[in-house]
Amino acid sequence: xxxxxxxxxxxxxxxxxxxxxxxxxxxxxxxxxxxxxxxxxxxxxxxxxxxxxxxxxxxxxxxxxxxxxxxxxxxxxxxxxxxxxxxxxxxxxxxxxxxxxxxxxxxxxxxxxxxxxxxxxxxxxxxxxxxxxxxxxxxxxxxxxxxxxxxxxxxxxxxxxxxxxxxxxxxxxxxxxxxxxxxxxxxxxxxxxxxxxxxxxxxxxxxxxxxxxxxxxxx
Numbered sequence: 001x002x003x004x005x006x007x008x009x010x011x012x013x014x015x016x017x018x019x020x021x022x023x024x025x026x027x028x029x030x031x032x033x034x035x036x037x038x039x040x041x042x043x044x045x046x047x048x049x050x051x052x053x054x055x056x057x058x059x060x061x062x063x064x065x066x067x068x069x070x071x072x073x074x075x076x077x078x079x080x081x082x083x084x085x086x087x088x089x090x091x092x093x094x095x096x097x098x099x100x101x102x103x104x105x106x107x108x109x110x111x112x113x114x115x116x117x118x119x120x121x122x123x124x125x126x127x128x129x130x131x132x133x134x135x136x137x138x139x140x141x142x143x144x145x146x147x148x149x150x151x152x153x154x155x156x157x158x159x160x161x162x163x164x165x166x167x168x169x170x171x172x173x174x175x176x177x178x179x180x181x182x183x184x185x186x187x188x189x190x191x192x193x194x195x196x197x198x199x200x201x202x203x204x205x206x207x208x209x210x211x212x213x214x215x216x217x218x219x
Contacts, residue, residue, distance in 0.1 A: 053089055054133060054134075054166075055091075055135070056139070057136060058077065058079075058093060059093070059140050059148055059154075060075065060078075060080065061074045061076075061100050063103070075201070075203050076140060076170045078203045079139060079196075079198065080139050080168075083139075083214065094123055094151060096121050096122070096150050097124045112144055115143070115149055118149075121149055121150040121153055127158060134163055135166065138160075138167055139168040139170075140170075141170050142170070142177045145177035145179075146182060147183070155186045160187045161189035162189055164190070164191045164192075165190045165191070167192070168197070169196075169198075171200065172200055172201070175197055180192075
């Protein structure tokens with residue numbers, strides 16, 4: 001009789017262990033699926049977020065500037081940094097492989113030679129990957145009524161057609177010059193939004209106007 005009771009008890013314990021093990025296995029499988037699903041959702045959200053973030057591309061020059069002021073940070077870079085802060089966008093600075101002279105007049109003369117000879121100054125380092133961005137801010141100072149030729153070096157190598165382009169520029173009284181027409185000729189299939197042009201010496205004191213401009217763009 002004792003042998004029978006012992007055998008029944010052992011069978012019961014065996015069945016109980018199997019049931020618990022199956023339940024634990026199911027729970028682990030379910031939790032693993034939940035983790036994979038959450039990871040997938042997170043990855044999708046991150047990808048969508050990067051599509052909404054703009055890229056701020058700009059060229060700027062520091063050193064002696066008009067009218068006889070020394071700039072540690074160029075006017076256009078100051079404006080680009082402000083735009084980046086407000087839009088949470090990424091920045092890419094177009095840096096010449098050979099820096100422009102710190103002396104203002106020497107830079108003016110070099111810029112004129114580059115334009116007259118249709119030169120393309122080399123850019124330092126690799127170009128930024130623009131493929132993941134839908135919106136591109138592109139900024140530059142006005143040199144001889146146009147963007148600096150190093151900006152054309154960038155545009156020669158990067159196709160921004162199909163993207164939304166928002167130009168911004170600094171100058172000392174020339175306004176946009178011919179720069180908007182030049183950029184639109186490069187990218188005829190892009191969608192252009194209203195840009196922002198400001199006198200370089202007024203950048204520090206014009207944040208409220210920049211802010212209103214960005215607000216109208218939805219930032």
